[in-house]
Amino acid sequence: MKRGVPVCAVRDLVKTYPAMRGRRGAAQAPAVRANDGITLDVHRGEIFGLLGPNGAGKSTLVRQLTGLLRPDSGGISVLGHDLVRHPERAARLLGYLGQESTALDEMTVALAVETTGRLRGLGAREARAERDAVIDELGLADLTGRALKKLSGGQRRLACFATALIGERPLLVLDEPTTGMDPVARRAVWAAVDRRRAERGVTVVLVTHNVLEAESVLDRVAVIDRGRVIACDTPGGLKEMVSDEVRLELVWRDRPPLEVPEVAALEAAAHASGRRWTLRLPADRARSAVAAVTAGPAFAALDDFTLATPSLEDVYLALGGRAEGLVKA
Numbered sequence: 001m002k003r004g005v006p007v008c009a010v011r012d013l014v015k016t017y018p019a020m021r022g023r024r025g026a027a028q029a030p031a032v033r034a035n036d037g038i039t040l041d042v043h044r045g046e047i048f049g050l051l052g053p054n055g056a057g058k059s060t061l062v063r064q065l066t067g068l069l070r071p072d073s074g075g076i077s078v079l080g081h082d083l084v085r086h087p088e089r090a091a092r093l094l095g096y097l098g099q100e101s102t103a104l105d106e107m108t109v110a111l112a113v114e115t116t117g118r119l120r121g122l123g124a125r126e127a128r129a130e131r132d133a134v135i136d137e138l139g140l141a142d143l144t145g146r147a148l149k150k151l152s153g154g155q156r157r158l159a160c161f162a163t164a165l166i167g168e169r170p171l172l173v174l175d176e177p178t179t180g181m182d183p184v185a186r187r188a189v190w191a192a193v194d195r196r197r198a199e200r201g202v203t204v205v206l207v208t209h210n211v212l213e214a215e216s217v218l219d220r221v222a223v224i225d226r227g228r229v230i231a232c233d234t235p236g237g238l239k240e241m242v243s244d245e246v247r248l249e250l251v252w253r254d255r256p257p258l259e260v261p262e263v264a265a266l267e268a269a270a271h272a273s274g275r276r277w278t279l280r281l282p283a284d285r286a287r288s289a290v291a292a293v294t295a296g297p298a299f300a301a302l303d304d305f306t307l308a309t310p311s312l313e314d315v316y317l318a319l320g321g322r323a324e325g326l327v328k329a
């Protein structure tokens with residue numbers, strides 16, 4: 001499919017945080033290559049996800065996209081603007097919700113949203129009208145007079161999301177927007193994103209390490225690991241990469257009974273986390289593994305087991321990613 005010029009094009013982006021000299025006697029923190037040659041295109045109206053565990057380099061990437069951090073090398077183009085040469089243009093082109101936003105903490109919700117609107121060039125009346133509309137849309141009406149710093153984590157996040165929306169930028173860059181939110185707030189966020197995409201063709205770049213969220217809301221996903229894009233496709237396309245496999249989870253009561261030969265034979269293929277083993281196996285091997293562990297001496301040591309079709313997490317593991325930083329809920 002021909003898709004035209006991408007809204008956001010990233011080319012071979014490299015960012016290394018320099019080594020930090022330790023204070024007297026303390027160890028030196030080595031340099032970290034947080035982005036190691038990232039290339040991707042995001043198209044108009046896409047909800048494009050960056051998925052990866054803690055420390056993969058997602059926030060580093062979006063902070064460069066938003067003009068807040070300068071890359072060592074590589075290119076970033078947003079709506080035809082070169083943001084490496086002109087990072088100051090980012091504020092006009094995109095709305096950004098970072099992981100931490102304390103700048104507006106002293107303001108009330110209403111003032112924070114309105115002020116952001118004014119900073120984005122809205123006139124006074126327009127800013128107030130958009131403020132009221134966004135606050136209503138997100139269900140924040142009861143909190144308008146409260147200072148951001150006095151809100152709960154999830155409420156505060158939702159209020160900051162409101163500030164990212166005001167001024168209706170054509171690109172939204174959202175770094176884990178729903179962290180700490182209850183299901184009602186989450187739904188409000190996804191509905192607001194969807195509406196802007198449907199009505200205005202707004203494009204969204206979204207950082208997440210939540211696999212379930214990624215599967216349900218994203219059009220395409222770049223899987224990031226150690227500063228590199230290790231795969232990029234639709235969630236369905238990524239899952240097809242491992243579609244002949246199923247995921248078998250075995251939870252042992254105590255420790256796995258490695259003295260049972262059938263269990264010992266599975267150990268090499270298992271990803272162990274506490275009492276839980278996760279295995280990705282071809283369907284027929286998974287069936288025989290279940291038969292082996294649900295009969296005989298292994299069964300006494302087994303607490304629970306599940307067989308499931310692959311998830312994005314399985315794709316991620318199959319690609320050689322590390323599972324620890326991905327969350328499933």
Ligand SMILES: Nc1ncnc2c1ncn2[C@@H]1O[C@H](COP(=O)(O)OP(=O)(O)OP(=O)(O)O)[C@@H](O)[C@H]1O
Nearest residue numbers: 017032034052053054055056057058059060061209
């Ligand atoms: N200001 C900084 N100085 C030095 N190293 C940094 C800095 N910011 C991030 N890093 C390191 O760069 C790497 C990538 O970090 P980054 O925050 O981009 O990851 P992330 O994928 O967003 O992780 P998370 O899911 O935890 O937010 C990590 O090893 C991190 O420790």
